[in-house]
Structure formats: C-alpha cells, structure tokens
Amino acid sequence: MSVLAAASPEDLATAYDRLGTPPAYEMVRQPETGLVMVRGRMGGTGSPFNLGEVTVTRCVVRLESGEAGSSYCLGRHKQKALQAAVIDALWQRADDRERIETEVVAPLAEIRTKADEDLKAETAATKVDFFTMVRGDN
C-alpha cells in the first residue's frame, strides 16, 4: 500500500492500465477526501504535537470473489485512490498477487527508487569537504 500511496496519479494510472480489463468490483466506500492532522515530536524524539493537516483521499472496494481492498493516499486524487484500492484487492487474491507484484508494485517501486537515488546523488554533490589551511609561521 505504501508503494501505491507514494506513486504519482499518472504513474499509478499507467500501471493500472497495464493490468488490462479491470476486474468487477463493488464500491464499499466511494473515494472520499478528508484531512489528517500530522503530528511531529518536540525536539524530534519527544512528546507529540500537532503540526498541521494534509489532504487525504481514501477508498474501499470489494471484488466479486470477496476480497476487499482499500487505499489511503495524500492529496485529492479520487481516481488514484480508486485504482489503488482495486490493486490492493487484487493483491489479496492469491491468483493475482504475483501479477500485481511484477506489473504494478515492482515498476512503481523502481520509479520511486530512481527518483530517490537521483535526489541523493544531487544532494551528495553539495556535501562540504573541509580542509585546513596550512599555517605559514613555522
């Protein structure tokens, strides 16, 4: 679920389309946008406090075969929440799990890893290498 939540709506839609005809499902909970209050910790590790809210969209679906899938994603992308819930439901179905892993989860995880690696490499280039000036009075 965390890979699906982290994916961009466009990337998730592409992965969803790769699965071909969507399975039959019923909507248990329509995609709904609401707020989650994000908490931080005093000093980073101390008691919690409320920092501010984020928009979150969630959705629950049930496949004809009975598996329920749900999603929680930052933002207000209803289609993304719906597609993530359907993918989550398919993942619960033993027959589909491997297909979901290879065709959806792995490619999306790879996109994320690549983006993270790019960011780390660009950031690493801004690391300060200190050197000490030689004193001239000896």
Add this chain to the structure above:
Amino acid sequence: MYVAVKGGEKAIRNAHQLLTKRRRGDTGVPALTLDQIAEQLAISVARVMGEGSLYDEQLAALAIKQARGDLIEAAFLIRAYRTTLPRFGYSQPIDTGKMLVERRISATYKDLPGGQLLGPTFDYSHRLLDFALAAEADGEIEAPVRRTPIDEPMPRVTDLLDDEGLMEADPVSAEDAPVGDLTREPLSFPADRDLRLQNLARGDEGFLLSLAYSSQRGYGRTHPFTGEIRYGAVEVEFFAEELGFAVSLGTIKVTECQMVNQFQGTAKSSPKFTRGYGLVFGQVERKAMAMSMVDRALRWEELGEEQVAPVQDTEFVMSHSDNIQATGFVEHLKLPHYVDFQAELELVRRMRGEWFAAREAEEKASRNQKEAAE
C-alpha cells in the same frame, strides 16, 4: 445601537467582476498554471501551506493565483477550505530522523556523521539580480553535478551530545497522553508546549522572525546556536482503524530546526545546553529557525528563568501570531462603522463645546483677577 442599512450589492458585484479582470491582467500575457506556481514559486506555496495549516501544493497554488500573490489572503482561503472537509484523524508522529535529506547543516559541528549537505540554498549567493532569468526563455538548465552518496546514518545533532548529559533530553510523555489541538478547542492560558508549537507552526513568518530577532538583540536572554537544520521528505503514517494497522499515506517535505542554547543552570537544574524546536511544512528555513528561538524563549518558566521580554510572554505571542486572525481584526476596520462613528462625532462635539467653555471661563476669571490687582 445597530441600524440595518442595505445597499451596495450592485457595487460589490461589479467590484468582484472588476477584480476578476484585474487579477487576470493583460490577456496578451499567458495565464499562470497551478503547476507553474507549485514548481517555480515553491517557497510561496510552502508558506501558504504552513500558515494555512494544510499541506496540499495544488490547493496552495490555486489560493496564490486567486489571491493575486497575496500570501496572507491565500492562507486565509486555505483555512476556509479546510473547514469543508471531514477529519479522518491524527497521523503517527513523523520521524525526522528517517528523512530523505535534501539539505542538512550544523553550525555547531563541522565534522558530524553524515556531513554537511548544502542542498538547494540561497546562502552564499551574492544577492545579485540574475538578468538571465529575465530573458524570455530560461534556456537549457545545466544538469546538477552528481556524486555517489555515502549511505551513512544522519543522526540528529542534538542526539550526539546526549550521551554526556550536556544536552537536555526531549520531554517524553505517556504514549496515550492527550495532545492539545487548537483546531478543536479554543486557545486558553497557560498553554503547554504542544499547543505552543502548533500555534507557532501555523504562525506568521514575519511575526516570528521579528520576535526571534528581538530575543537576539537583548529582549530576552538567548544565546542560540543552530545545532542543525534539515530539510527533506518524511513519510506520513496513519493508523487506519478498519484495517487495524498503520498505513503510509505518502511523503511530505518539512524543515526542522534544532536551536541549541547555553543554559547556566538553576537550583533545580544543572548547567547544560537547552533546546528550542522548529518544524514547518516545506523549505521555509527562516521560519523554522525563528520558531525554534521563540519556542526556547517561551520555555522560561519550566527552566526557572526570569520573564523580561515580549518574546517570553506566552499569551502575547500566541494571541498575536496568527495572521488570519490578525488580518481579520485589522481589516474589519474597513467595513462600515457609520453608526459608531456618528456616536463618536456627537461625543467629540460635546467634549469640544465643554472644553472651549471651560477655557473661556478660565480666561475670564484670570482677566478679572488682573484687573482687580491693578
């Protein structure tokens, strides 16, 4: 007495229509897209998300566009919007120790584990206008230099000194202890640090900056060092009741500032370094720093210090930090006060009449006295 007066509907309607036209400006110039605002005015977007207290880049970009770049008006629009959405609950506290760091510096340790990563910063720039940006097209952007990152942990600087007891430890409350929420209960005093931090996190950057500056200039005793500033993405996790486990919602970007202050100790507490904490949405470093300094100043009572300056006055700081409330009260003065003013006018007229009458009587009395003496 309030007297109902009607009128102005047509003028208001026309004024709003005119605003729509002026907002758009010259139609020969392409309209801004929300993506342009979110991508290229990222720090304005972050400020609106922070002071609007809602992290959603597209909404903040829309608010900035609608408010013609007035960031306080934009934050106001965001605050109004958030009231239309249901609250699902509270997240698990974010772990800034696991941040995907884009910038991390310390002014107290040169060689700290993980190193000093400057990231995208205005620091060390000469503040010279770059006229190349004024040209029609930006042209090709040079790809940033890359370097193989060393995957070493990046402990918070404040955890480094902790071993020696030189650094004050973070206060830890029971896991199920209630956490104050200003969006649920109105502000009351005294206010604990959880409420203070929430208030500061959504407070006005300019107000916090001035307060922090005042504490440096001698209004309040602080000797701050920037222990650490880090900026980057952190995961937000939410415990979904119906699933029975915490799910990751995705990542948000935050700036964290750990300000370290020398503390001489009191009868209650040994000399050590104490800390102020700043945490804000987006790359808003100036505010994170100011917040950490104000947080530290407001802790005077718990540390047994003297209260000598405005920055230490919890009620003063918290009651005036919110720019939405502030602008509401200041700007309401533009609304019709015709009846109020009419009453004041009568009052001032009467007072003037009495004043002149009294002065005349006084002059007459002193004239009579003078004549009698002669």
